Amino acid sequence: MATEAEARAHRALDLLAGDLPALGLALSGGGDSTALMHLATDWAARRDVRLAAVTLDHGLRPDSAAEAAAVGRAATTLGIPHRTLHWDSSAASGNLAAAARDARLTMIGDWARAEALPAVALGHTRDDVAETLLMRLGRGAGIDGLAAMKSRREAQGMVWLRPLLDLGRQDLRDFLRRRGAEWIDDPTNDDLRLDRARVRAAINAAGLDPARLADSARHLASARAALAQVAATAMASAAMDPDGSLHLPRPAFDTAPREVRRMILSAALSVLAGPGYPPRGDTIRLALDALQAGRGASLGGMLATPRAGLLILTREPAAAARAAPLQYDGIWDGRWRVTGVPPGCHVAASAGSAAPALWRGATCLGPLPLAGTHAAPLRNLNDFRQILSM
Numbered sequence: 534m535a536t537e538a539e540a541r542a543h544r545a546l547d548l549l550a551g552d553l554p555a556l557g558l559a560l561s562g563g564g565d566s567t568a569l570m571h572l573a574t575d576w577a578a579r580r581d582v583r584l585a586a587v588t589l590d591h592g593l594r595p596d597s598a599a600e601a602a603a604v605g606r607a608a609t610t611l612g613i614p615h616r617t618l619h620w621d622s623s624a625a626s627g628n629l630a631a632a633a634r635d636a637r638l639t640m641i642g643d644w645a646r647a648e649a650l651p652a653v654a655l656g657h658t659r660d661d662v663a664e665t666l667l668m669r670l671g672r673g674a675g676i677d678g679l680a681a682m683k684s685r686r687e688a689q690g691m692v693w694l695r696p697l698l699d700l701g702r703q704d705l706r707d708f709l710r711r712r713g714a715e716w717i718d719d720p721t722n723d724d725l726r727l728d729r730a731r732v733r734a735a736i737n738a739a740g741l742d743p744a745r746l747a748d749s750a751r752h753l754a755s756a757r758a759a760l761a762q763v764a765a766t767a768m769a770s771a772a773m774d775p776d777g778s779l780h781l782p783r784p785a786f787d788t789a790p791r792e793v794r795r796m797i798l799s800a801a802l803s804v805l806a807g808p809g810y811p812p813r814g815d816t817i818r819l820a821l822d823a824l825q826a827g828r829g830a831s832l833g834g835m836l837a838t839p840r841a842g843l844l845i846l847t848r849e850p851a852a853a854a855r856a857a858p859l860q861y862d863g864i865w866d867g868r869w870r871v872t873g874v875p876p877g878c879h880v881a882a883s884a885g886s887a888a889p890a891l892w893r894g895a896t897c898l899g900p901l902p903l904a905g906t907h908a909a910p911l912r913n914l915n916d917f918r919q920i921l922s923m
C-alpha cells in the first residue's frame with residue numbers, strides 16, 4: 534500500500550502533470566531527485582505518461598562522470614531513457630555556482646525541447662523551501678525573495694515542475710530505504726563553508742521544524758500573489774510603444790502603495806533591461822524615491838521618465854549596447870521595429886523567416902551568427918503583464 538508520502542507525491546504529479554503526455558526528470562543522483570525518479574515511475578506506469586531523464590555533469594568534482602553514469606544505470610533499470618549532458622565550466626566567469634545553475638536550466642531546457650517533453654520535474658523539497666527562506670532572511674530579502682518557490686514555473690522556454698515541495702527530505706530517504714534504492718550524498722551538502730549547509734545545520738541545532746518554516750514561506754507567497762494582483766490591475770492600461778518603451782498610467786502608478794510600485798518597476802526592469810540586469814533592491818528603492826519626488830530615475834539599464842499622465846520606461850542606450858544580444862527564434866512577422874541601427878550593424882530579419890538575432894527598441898542587430906551566445910526571448914507587453922501578475 535502506498536505510504537502517505539507516496540500518495541502526496543502522486544497527487545502533486547496528478548495536479549501538475551496529469552494532462553501531459555510526457556515528462557522530463559532532472560536527476561542529480563541525490564536523494565531527492567532519486568526519490569522523484571522512483572515516485573514518478575510508479576505514477577507514470579498507471580497513466581500513459583512517457584518519462585525521460587537527464588543528468589548534467591558539471592565536471593566540477595572528480596567523481597561527477599562516474600556519478601552521472603550511475604544515475605543513468607539506475608534510470609535505465611527502471612525503464613527510463615537517460616541522457617548525460619556535459620558542461621564546460623572553463624568558459625564560465627563570475628560566480629561559478631550561479632553559472633552552473635544557469636547552464637543547468639539552459640541545457641536541460643534545450644534537451645527537453647529536443648526530446649519533445651512539455652515539462653521537466655525537479656526534486657526540490659519543503660526542506661529546500663525552509664532553507665531558502667532562512668538564507669534570504671539573512672540577506673534582508675523582501676517579499677519576492679521570501680515567498681516560497683512555485684510548484685510550476687516557466688523559464689528558458691520550458692515548464693519546470695516541483696512535485697515534491699510538500700514532502701520532507703527525510704520522508705524521501707525513508708521511502709528510498711524501503712525500496713532498497715541507493716542515492717549519492719553530495720559531500721558539498723555538509724560543507725559548512727557553504728551558506729546552505731550552515732543554514733541546514735542551524736535549523737537542526739535550533740530544533741526548528743522545516744515544515745513550519747515552509748508554511749511561512751507559503752503564506753508569504755500568497756501575500757505576494759495578492760499584491761501582484763493589485764499591481765496587475767493598476768497597470769491594466771499599460772501600453773508598449775513600437776520602439777519598445779513601456780507607457781504606464783501615471784495616476785494609477787503614483788497612488789499605488791509603495792510595495793506595489795516596487796513590483797511594477799521590478800517587472801518593467803525584467804522586461805526592458807533583459808538578462809544581466811536583475812532588479813536590485815537598493816536601486817529600485819532610490820528610483821522610487823526619485824519618482825515620488827517627481828524626478829526621473831535610471832535603474833539597472835532602464836530609464837524612468839515621468840510625463841503628464843504617463844510614466845515612460847525605456848531601455849538605457851548604454852545598457853542596450855552592453856547587453857547580450859537577444860535571440861528570436863520565432864517567425865519574424867513584422868511586429869517588431871528595430872530602431873537606431875548604427876553604422877556597421879545590419880538588420881538581418883526578413884518577413885516570414887526566423888530572425889537570427891536582434892536588439893529590440895535598441896541599438897544594434899547582429900553581427901551574425903550568434904550561435905552559443907546568450908539567448909533570451911523577446912519581451913513584449915504580454916510579458917510585462919505576465920511577470921507583473923506572477
Ligand SMILES: Nc1ncnc2c1ncn2[C@@H]1O[C@H](COP(=O)(O)OP(=O)(O)OP(=O)(O)O)[C@@H](O)[C@H]1O
Pocket residue numbers: 559560561562563564565566567587588589590591637654655656657661719722
Ligand atoms: N546535475 C544535475 N543534473 C540534473 N538535474 C539536477 C542537477 N542538479 C540538480 N538537479 C535538479 O535540481 C533539483 C534541485 O537541485 P539541488 O542542487 O537543490 O539538489 P541536490 O542536492 O543536488 O540533489 P537532490 O535534490 O537530488 O538531492 C534536483 O532535485 C534535481 O531535480
